[in-house]
Amino acid sequence: MQHGRHGDTPPTLLYVVGRVNQGIRREMRKRLVQWDLSIPEYTALSVLHGRPGLSNAQLARRSMIAPQSMIEVLAGLEDRDLVRRAADPAHARILRAELTDEGHELLEAVQPSVDSIEDQLLAAVPGRQRETTLKVLVRAMDRLASGLDDSASEAE
Amino acid sequence: MQHGRHGDTPPTLLYVVGRVNQGIRREMRKRLVQWDLSIPEYTALSVLHGRPGLSNAQLARRSMIAPQSMIEVLAGLEDRDLVRRAADPAHARILRAELTDEGHELLEAVQPSVDSIEDQLLAAVPGRQRETTLKVLVRAMDRLASGLDDSASEAE
């Protein structure tokens, strides 16, 4: 389930984001299964397509998960030859990842099915509102990335 | 991880929602642990506070999860005497849930800490934009609840 809030009172952002996310995940899982891709796998492919050369640690930070979680995803993709990793010439400890040709092909094949989810969700939403929504969420994302403090239980 | 998309191209709604959700969950978990509440448990308490009398099946639908998932949450809360369930007088199969006094107390104690997350995320966002964002997300939620079709793989 997700984080919640009441009924007639307007729903909170926390609540709605949780619900929408849950719905999106269900839909994605359903569509990705035929390509034998999990959601984290698809996401990693998608991010690496746009940002080739990210390390495991960088990917993890972007996704707000622990590097230990991300590494499993990456390892799986590497095993399937969808992703290739090579040491940074300037820093042997860092392994920079990028899609293989096969990875690109798969991503291209899957993309439309996933993109159509977003199209359907936003079908009736004017462009301006889409932009506002995206902007607000990106801001929230940044806040979360830089870390919050618990102002409520601090007071003790 | 979450559903993804590129880098310089604007991020997609799917991607941002996933990331924000992940960040929110981390933050919530951290704050809820001191009350020994999981996210689904907190959410159920919160929803039941606003909508007393919902059945397990109704709660599940609202949360876009299977009733089999929700029942575990509800059972746990019932064991802890935070929630009480009673048969609908008109339909004995349906068990309507509501918070106990203890449930109300706990929720009240936890609430501020969770609410402050949202406050911090939206601190710099003007009210108009908050409303737009919420409206767009609620619309997306409704779409998801009524079921999408995979227009991409349909074409085969």
Added chain:
DNA sequence: CCAATTTCAGAGTAACTGATATCG
């Protein structure tokens, strides 16, 4: 008989924490 609800049981996904090793 059918549809909706509840609920048990088992499986699976995706995240976590802890610990270790390496590199600059």
Added chain:
DNA sequence: CCGATATCAGTTACTCTGAAATTG
């Protein structure tokens, strides 16, 4: 030695699918 990275191992959180019983 410190900080960041990679990565193994074990664990927890949350959701799913399947199946069965009950009720109107």
